Amino acid sequence: VLSACLQRLDSKLCILRRLSTSSSLRIQVSVIGATGGIGQKLSLLLKVSPQVSALKLHDVQNSQGVALDLSHINTASSVHGYNGPASLHEALAQSHIVVITAGLPRQPNQTRADLFKVNADIVRDIMRAVAVACPEALVAVITNPVNSVLPVAANVLRDAGVHDPRRLFGVTTLDVVRANTFLGRMLCKDPATLKVPVIGGHSAETMLPIFSQTSPCIDLDSIDSLKIRELRDEVRHAGTKVVNAKEGLGSATLSIAYAAARFVISLCRGMNGERDVIECAYVESDVTDAKYFASAVLLGPEGVKKNLGYGKLTDNECKLLNALMPQLMADIELGDNHGKKPG
Ligand code: LMR
Numbered sequence: 510v511l512s513a514c515l516q517r518l519d520s521k522l523c524i525l526r527r528l529s530t531s532s533s534l535r536i537q538v539s540v541i542g543a544t545g546g547i548g549q550k551l552s553l554l555l556k557v558s559p560q561v562s563a564l565k566l567h568d569v570q571n572s573q574g575v576a577l578d579l580s581h582i583n584t585a586s587s588v589h590g591y592n593g594p595a596s597l598h599e600a601l602a603q604s605h606i607v608v609i610t611a612g613l614p615r616q617p618n619q620t621r622a623d624l625f626k627v628n629a630d631i632v633r634d635i636m637r638a639v640a641v642a643c644p645e646a647l648v649a650v651i652t653n654p655v656n657s658v659l660p661v662a663a664n665v666l667r668d669a670g671v672h673d674p675r676r677l678f679g680v681t682t683l684d685v686v687r688a689n690t691f692l693g694r695m696l697c698k699d700p701a702t703l704k705v706p707v708i709g710g711h712s713a714e715t716m717l718p719i720f721s722q723t724s725p726c727i728d729l730d731s732i733d734s735l736k737i738r739e740l741r742d743e744v745r746h747a748g749t750k751v752v753n754a755k756e757g758l759g760s761a762t763l764s765i766a767y768a769a770a771r772f773v774i775s776l777c778r779g780m781n782g783e784r785d786v787i788e789c790a791y792v793e794s795d796v797t798d799a800k801y802f803a804s805a806v807l808l809g810p811e812g813v814k815k816n817l818g819y820g821k822l823t824d825n826e827c828k829l830l831n832a833l834m835p836q837l838m839a840d841i842e843l844g845d846n847h848g849k850k851p852g
Contacts, residue, residue: 533560533781534605534781536605536780537565538563538606538773539564540555543576544566544568544572546760547651547769551608551770553579555586555774556582558777560781562586563588563589564579564586565601565604566588566590569593573592576589577590597642603643604643606646606647606773606777608648610769612631612653613628614752617756620654621653621654622657628652628654628658629658633848636648636662639666644669645676647776648662649678649680649772650679650680654711654840655679656710656840656841657843658679659801673812674792674793675811675814676813678772679791679801680772680790681716682788683761683765685707685788685789687764688705688718689704692740695736703723703725705723706719708804708819710801710802711791715836715840718741718744719826720740721821734825775788779808787817788805790804792806794816796819797830799838799841800841801841805818805820
């Protein structure tokens with residue numbers, strides 16, 4: 510009798526699962542900066558994701574060519590390309606998710622912060638269009654320096670009266686991906702099975718991988734503390750290493766496109782009401798004294814459903830967190846003051 514009951518329950522669950530898949534939202538994603546180094550790869554990954562129904566690609570040039578190229582891939586989603594500022598509104602209209610990759614990448618000997626002057630204005634202009642064309646969209650910002658550019662984006666939405674902090678994200682997934690990879694390499698474990706939260710911001714000085722909270726749990730005491738320190742530094746300086754290895758031809762594009770696609774797909778899953786979708790992201794936050802802070806967030810239909818904070822830290826992680834706060838706050842202040850008249 511019990512087995513028959515279980516079978517019936519199982520088949521009911523199957524029907525429910527099918528119903529919930531078939532009633533999935535048709536999610537439209539706009540990629541702004543779509544023909545650049547990150548944009549093209551990200552668009553490819555989104556084109557092959559069943560979570561995305563429609564892709565709108567925008568850039569200053571070549572968007573239509575890239576869109577046509579992608580549109581030949583035999584997945585169900587539609588792809589359209591839009592070139593230049595005049596078509597930005599059209600590229601954003603009716604989108605559920607907007608991903609901003611537009612902006613300059615850094616060169617050897619530059620920090621992410623050195624990009625602020627140019628990239629802040631680019632993101633500001635895109636956000637002005639978002640505020641009008643799709644104020645309800647979830648917006649994921651990849652453009653560097655994320656620490657300072659996100660406050661710029663938030664202020665544009667605030668000034669337009671459409672700011673909802675749950676909907677705006679700085680994408681820091683690559684830091685988590687790197688922490689998983691480097692830890693997996695050190696422990697000879699499959700990195701795909703590891704989850705290391707990374708909190709703080711997205712720069713060498715402000716990001717902090719929390720190895721003590723690795724899941725599945727690892728015994729930190731059995732690892733030489735020097736090794737953990739090296740690992741932390743490896744994560745913090747990984748972006749710069751790629752910039753140097755590319756010798757003036759830009760920064761990471763493949764790994765960041767992978768990480769951004771994972772983040773966008775998680776946003777889609779949250780929008781579709783899937784439970785327990787958790788990612789680390791740089792969001793407006795009251796977890797610390799910093800107005801924006803990267804931590805684990807639970808995603809839902811409106812974006813951030815709950816900020817999960819940073820949990821219990823070791824004494825050393827606490828010290829490192831305190832040490833990074835002044836730089837993070839300065840980065841945020843730079844973004845917050847952008848465009849404000851002095852005095
Ligand atoms: C990265 O972490 O690879 C990106 O933020 C790009 C960069 O400039 O390092």
